[in-house]
Amino acid sequence: MLITMHRSGGFAAIPALSRKLSVDTASLPRSEAEQIESAVRAARIPELAQPSESAQPPESAQSSESAQPSGGSPKSGDRFLYHLTVNDGTTSHTVTVTEPFPDPALGTLIDLLSSYQ
Numbered sequence: 867m868l869i870t871m872h873r874s875g876g877f878a879a880i881p882a883l884s885r886k887l888s889v890d891t892a893s894l895p896r897s898e899a900e901q902i903e904s905a906v907r908a909a910r911i912p913e914l915a916q917p918s919e920s921a922q923p924p925e926s927a928q929s930s931e932s933a934q935p936s937g938g939s940p941k942s943g944d945r946f947l948y949h950l951t952v953n954d955g956t957t958s959h960t961v962t963v964t965e966p967f968p969d970p971a972l973g974t975l976i977d978l979l980s981s982y983q
Contacts, residue, residue, distance in 0.1 A: 867891045867903055868953045871979045875947040875964075889982050897920050908971040911952045915961040948976055 872886040892901035945965040952959045967973040 870951040872949040887983055889979055905975040907953055909975040911961055912959045913960040951980050
């Protein structure tokens, strides 16, 4: 499973605060991979986003507004905006969330992914 997270926004949307990372669970020790994959399932990423073909380039992926679950807006002041893409090898799911997260499981997943920076 390949998970990509892009964080943008924040205080005055300073570009230096923007971060992008990718975590490929195939390259991690089994226990870490299972922990991340479990966090993805708990966050229900596939339910929050419509599946897109894994071959699609990021520019043609679902727009941020259509993938936005309730509980935040892409224009939420000085909050961070997180774009998460999960590719399980056959499908790719993209969702965009803002702080505060509409589901604590999303915060757990983001915290876990952030530890791989």
